Amino acid sequence: MADITAEETKTDIKSMNRQELRAYVSGLGYPAYRADQLYHGMHVKLKQSVQEISNLPKDMRSFLEGNAEIADFETLACLESEKKDTKKYLFGLGDGNAVESVWMRYRHGNSVCISSQVGCRMGCDFCASGIGGLVRNLTPAEMLEEVYAITRETGERVSNVVIMGTGEPFDNFDSVVKFIEMVSSADGLNISRRNITVSTCGIVPGIIKLAELDLGVTLAVSLHAYSDEKRREIMPIANRYKIKEILDACARYFELTGRRVSFEYSLIKGVNDSESDAQSLAELLKKSRSHVNLIPVNPVKERNFRRSDIKNVLQFQQILEKKGINATIRREMGSDIDAACGQLRRSYGQNTKGEMADEGICGN
Numbered sequence: 001m002a003d004i005t006a007e008e009t010k011t012d013i014k015s016m017n018r019q020e021l022r023a024y025v026s027g028l029g030y031p032a033y034r035a036d037q038l039y040h041g042m043h044v045k046l047k048q049s050v051q052e053i054s055n056l057p058k059d060m061r062s063f064l065e066g067n068a069e070i071a072d073f074e075t076l077a078c079l080e081s082e083k084k085d086t087k088k089y090l091f092g093l094g095d096g097n098a099v100e101s102v103w104m105r106y107r108h109g110n111s112v113c114i115s116s117q118v119g120c121r122m123g124c125d126f127c128a129s130g131i132g133g134l135v136r137n138l139t140p141a142e143m144l145e146e147v148y149a150i151t152r153e154t155g156e157r158v159s160n161v162v163i164m165g166t167g168e169p170f171d172n173f174d175s176v177v178k179f180i181e182m183v184s185s186a187d188g189l190n191i192s193r194r195n196i197t198v199s200t201c202g203i204v205p206g207i208i209k210l211a212e213l214d215l216g217v218t219l220a221v222s223l224h225a226y227s228d229e230k231r232r233e234i235m236p237i238a239n240r241y242k243i244k245e246i247l248d249a250c251a252r253y254f255e256l257t258g259r260r261v262s263f264e265y266s267l268i269k270g271v272n273d274s275e276s277d278a279q280s281l282a283e284l285l286k287k288s289r290s291h292v293n294l295i296p297v298n299p300v301k302e303r304n305f306r307r308s309d310i311k312n313v314l315q316f317q318q319i320l321e322k323k324g325i326n327a328t329i330r331r332e333m334g335s336d337i338d339a340a341c342g343q344l345r346r347s348y349g350q351n352t353k354g355e356m357a358d359e360g361i362c363g364n
């Protein structure tokens, strides 16, 4: 695929891993330890400007100031849920685009859901992210900065990262892998790879490639239907890959990494939430003994889909559980702040900054 990341005039040094940064810094005529100080300043101290990395020599700082980019990021909006356990951020990027990220506080730690692209080209019917199509891929630095900006703003450590925001991570494979390597590195935030989840709509070659890399991360696959025919009605990608191929790739993922794949299933009233849908799904997954995450669909205003009634959601879960499939219902988080994928970015596009910032601003 063509490289559609932002055109940079300044060098994107924050997307460089430690080795690449050492090569860059030695090319400028400075010793390797200067690169390590710079890396530490960006990825541990989370500094937003080279001037703040005060252990670097002045001449190096002023060169980098003019020639290198370390964070062209601005918080456009930050909304907090009533319960104060969810914060949704809208970040402005250097080229005028915007991305969303979500922070969630759980008993076991803080989790951040990041976007991997501006927009998305997968076009799932019930999802707001794909409505305007794909704009561009995010760079590793931009994905890192989603986590860093939230860490700075909340003042709390992030222990889990889910790549489940806007975008299809396997449509931006190399940058997503680099992001995972850097965010989990001992030189950086050191987030355990076991606590990183990559969610895909089911791009089979991506699943296999990730399996072969054996990074130790969790893979989640958005299934949403038990048959190819039903899946094609709501997910265009189902025309490309069959459920059987996806499940075979997931079995391969387990074989190569020892980590069980989990499945996401968004429940849409009258579309995929009947008793027989649940029975057929249980039949399909019984061999894989996978975990299913049930997500009552978040209604998107541009679409007609409705959320399943709670009694159907519970019944769906019970049917799966009875057949030995572990199923959880995703905690309803932040629906009062438009937490469904892509909704904040879309509403921002239609409103002014001031309107967006009316209510529930973080820190209030």
Ligand code: SAH
Binding pocket: 122, 124, 126, 127, 128, 163, 164, 165, 166, 167, 168, 169, 199, 200, 201, 202, 220, 221, 222, 223, 264, 265, 266, 295, 296, 297, 298, 299, 300, 340, 341
């Ligand atoms: N492209 C990736 C990751 C982004 S979406 C993927 O498809 O997995 C993260 C999850 O939220 C996916 O399971 C997606 O299908 C689901 N989702 C998107 N819009 C939704 C909505 N309006 N309500 C409920 N789930 C939704």
